[in-house]
Amino acid sequence: MKKRWYDYLWIASALYLTLGFFNILFAWLGLLCFFIPLIIAVVGGNKAYCNRYCGRGQLFSLLGGRFGLSRKRDIPRWMKQKWFRYGFLVFFFVMFFQMLWVTWLVFSGARELGGAVTLLWTFKLPWHWAVPAAVTPWVAQFALGFYSVMLTSTVLGLLVMVLFKPRAWCVFCPMGTMTRLICKARNSGKE
Amino acid sequence: MEVVRRARPKAYVDPSYCVACGCCVKACPLGAIQVFRGIAARVDEAKCVGCGRCVKGCPASIIELREAEQ
Numbered sequence: 001m002k003k004r005w006y007d008y009l010w011i012a013s014a015l016y017l018t019l020g021f022f023n024i025l026f027a028w029l030g031l032l033c034f035f036i037p038l039i040i041a042v043v044g045g046n047k048a049y050c051n052r053y054c055g056r057g058q059l060f061s062l063l064g065g066r067f068g069l070s071r072k073r074d075i076p077r078w079m080k081q082k083w084f085r086y087g088f089l090v091f092f093f094v095m096f097f098q099m100l101w102v103t104w105l106v107f108s109g110a111r112e113l114g115g116a117v118t119l120l121w122t123f124k125l126p127w128h129w130a131v132p133a134a135v136t137p138w139v140a141q142f143a144l145g146f147y148s149v150m151l152t153s154t155v156l157g158l159l160v161m162v163l164f165k166p167r168a169w170c171v172f173c174p175m176g177t178m179t180r181l182i183c184k185a186r187n188s189g190k191e
Numbered sequence: 192m193e194v195v196r197r198a199r200p201k202a203y204v205d206p207s208y209c210v211a212c213g214c215c216v217k218a219c220p221l222g223a224i225q226v227f228r229g230i231a232a233r234v235d236e237a238k239c240v241g242c243g244r245c246v247k248g249c250p251a252s253i254i255e256l257r258e259a260e261q
Contacts, residue, residue, distance in 0.1 A: 047229035051213030061214075074252040080208050167250040170212035180211055183229030190228070 006053050010062055013055030017154060020147045024117075024130040024140060027147035034175070041179035045186040050176050057167050060157055064166025075164040075171060085172045092149075092174040095121055099145035107138035114141065118148040119155065198258035200241035206231040208253040218248030 019026035033056075037049035050057065064070030078084055105111035115128030127147075131140050157169035170176055202224070204215070209231035215224045216232065223238035224245055234245075236259065246254045 041229060045228060047211045047213065047226060050211065051216060051226055057212070072247075075250065080210075080251045080253065085210070165250045165252070167212065167214050169250075170214065171210055171251045173212075176210055176212060180229060183211070187228040187230065 007058065009053055009055035010058035011055070013059050016055075017151065020130065020143075020150075022130055023132065024127060024143040024147055025132065025135065027143040027150065028139075030146050030150045033150075037175050037179045038182070041182040042186070045183055047176070047179050047183060049179065050170065050173075054170075056154065056157060057170055060161045060166050060169060063158070064161040070161050070166045071163060072166070073164050075160070075168050079160075079168075080171050085177050088172050089174045089177045096149060099142075099149065103138055103142040103145060106141040113137040114144065117144055117151060120152050200243075200256035201236050201239045201259045202234045202241065202243075202245050202254050203257045204232045204234060205253040205255075208251055210251060212250060214248045214250055215245035215254060218244040220244065 016026065016029060036053070037047075040046065040049045064072075102111065102114075106113055113131070115126065115131055116124040117127040119125055127144060131144070153169075153173075157173075160168035202215075204224075211226045211229050211231055213226050213232075216226060220242065221238050221240065223235045223240075224232050225235070227233045232254075241256050243256055246252075246256060
């Protein structure tokens with residue numbers, strides 16, 4: 001099948017994570033991965049982002065498929081059930097708003113800028129070298145928080161890629177769940 | 192002589208578990224699957240030859256080949 005430009009978006013995903021290692025301000029670009037799927041779902045009423053443009057999904061396909069890093073086993077039954085998918089979406093939302101809250105605290109001066117990225121909502125990884133000296137603290141704090149979200153989801157995605165099928169992450173990806181809910185709501189009553 | 196109808200397997204997507212990720216769409220060599228309105232994948236039975244690539248490609252493993260009467 002002929003390759004299209006969007007079949008190479010995995011490069012953007014890999015580049016995003018790499019650039020964030022050197023300068024955390026690149027993490028702001030990750031907002032595109034938040035807003036584009038939402039806009040497509042709200043305006044277009046479809047999941048074209050997941051179906052075509054998700055660079056992370058492509059990266060998992062490439063690593064798990066062509067590079068053979070996946071065991072290609074079935075995911076556990078509970079992982080594809082609604083309670084888990086919606087529960088994970090809620091959990092992700094809570095963590096996202098907690099990140100926004102910390103950004104607000106730094107913005108208001110109630111808290112100092114932290115120089116760490118939090119992996120899996122638990123482990124603090126030192127990341128101070130990637131924070132430019134002359135930067136508004138809340139801008140850097142948001143970048144650190146957002147990069148934490150992106151890194152955590154990538155690590156989880158890689159983990160399930162290795163254990164199960166290459167794109168096992170897509171089954172419970174919070175953005176996928178959210179955009180599907182939007183599509184359902186938008187297309188309700190249509191046949 | 193009795194004529195036995197041959198059943199041909201076709202892909203069947205369980206809509207209650209489908210997350211509309213589109214992996215099956217990419218896997219299908221005949222373009223027999225489409226994601227319908229971002230909700231779930233649908234198989235065009237007229238095009239499906241039951242090759243099973245979508246079954247392997249589905250990350251949720253919710254596609255199976257079922258025998259359908261021709």
